[in-house]
Amino acid sequence: MSSSLLAAVKQAAAGTPAGAGRPAGADAEEAPAGTVPTVPSSAETAEALHAWLTRFEGQILRRLPKGTEPGPFLAAVRDRLPALEGCSPASILEAVLACASFGFNPDGREAVLTREGPLAVFIPTYRGYVRAMTNSGAVTSIRTGLVYACDEFVYEPTRPVPDDFRHVPNMDARKRKAERGEPVFAYAFAWLAGGDRSQPVILSREDGEEIRDQYSRAYQRAVTEGREDTFWHTDFWHMVVKSAIRRLPKTVPMSAEVHALMAVDEAADERRPQLEHAPDPEAAELVAEAERAARAAEASQDVPAGTLRVKGKGRRSKPKKQRGGPRRGGRGRS
Template identity: 45%
Template sequence: MSDLKDRVKQAASGQDDDQPPEQAPVTDLAVGDSARQWLQRRGTFFADALPRHVDKAHFMAVAHSLLPKLKNCTTPSIHTALLACARFGLEPDGRQAAIIPYKGIATFQPMYQGYIELMYRHPRVDSVHFGWVRKNDEWDYEPTAPSPHDFRHRPRVDLTEEERGPVILAYAFAWIDGRRSQVIILNRDQATKIRDKYSNAYKKAEREGTKDSPWHTDFDAMWAKSAVRRLVKVVPTSTELTELIQADDDIDDDQAAPPVIRGTVIARDDQDDDQATTTATWPATAQPGSGDRNAEGGEGA
């Protein structure tokens, strides 16, 4: 009878005799062997997703250094966010891409340098340039003049950044088959209008009074990314670049949910909603091809 009662309690709590007990939370991911082992067990997932030109050991080192900042995020969301970085070959270093803790969810966020990295991979693109124009810089823009004489920017290298004044313009252009593309110029007012019109995450944060969207926390980074994203329209595109834009838009539509990245293995979260925001734990994970369909690294999306 007592054995039956124990089985009833286990069924009610979602436990199973065939599954190992959940590990205790890791309190210090910087030195926690459990976190390191968790990442190593997923190494095959990330290695398989990374493009050939990306150094796998370096990617894993960057990912490991990031784990302490994500210790309160769910493990499936951390897995998915890192896998998104690997899928696009972007390092989660805060420059090419960032993984941002958001309400207990690790969220993949591509940065403008990530977009530029993907543009560089097209064989027709020779170079991509992004820059800021400050108030006291020397610059000129004449749209009717022939390229590349239509735009000129000379930063005041004899002045400090403060002396150069506040940023007034973001600009981006590319050299394609030896010719310079159209110059994308975006001032602060234009960036604000893009934010107000297109960013659902910004609108949601305004309605809820949280003011924690990327546009709230780092306006300049989003301003820069808006300029570079406009450049996508005038450079040769790839499926990879198109998918990055779609993933970026999906994240903005629902910032509290991890993105579904096409062509990646998405981790499943079998926890209850109340458990989804608890401190991350680092359970064992089956390797790809093991046949274990119940492991966190579930089927491809």
């Protein structure tokens, strides 16, 4: 994060905009070094926030990982701004930068920018976790699901993989949603690059409620304040699936990106700065390259060594010519 951008965030958080009187969004894609654009007040519209964020577009785009399309990302950010009116501009900027660091579009599929009290925060969805887990290559896929009351579901840990786990949705009931019953379990497991399957994580409704009540600071604050606007309120089973995925790193090798995503997610829940936990794009690329090299080195050890050539049967190698002529003092010398 550049020094001028860091100063901008700090000044925005303090509510003391430098460079007051300069119109937001004027003449430049990003704030010139040593200056900070006028910070919009919380009462201003989403258009004013967008104009202000435009001044930091260069820094935002530099946070995007290589190969991420900037157009869809910026469009998704702009679409979310009306929902963030009233949040501090500093928190909006930090949430956008943190989201950009992972390359997730905040369109609700892999991530969302949302309110947490007076703050804007970046929240990864369970699909965002799936993408981060499969990015490194150590995990080929993550399977998740909800088990409904009418489904066939068996988990026997003592049986060998993959016979230990069986989920068969009731297809007839799926056509008639009213008869399918309520969700009773959420699960997640991983297929690894070597073909192995991880131990599944299975959570019941009661497990989800325990996780929510004990560990979600956002939910606890909402209960205290009489609100019902957290994801635990509005999308309970989505959060249970996400909780199951977040427990996979206990048994599955995970990349630095996944651990960073978990730290950023927890920072949002606890209203701590998110950006300090987000990966730096250049550093993240170096780490990913090192991880790929390590996996390639491990794979090379599994390849049998090449067979040495054996000389044909009955052939004799030609004697090497001696340099400098015959040796002096041959036979008979004592």
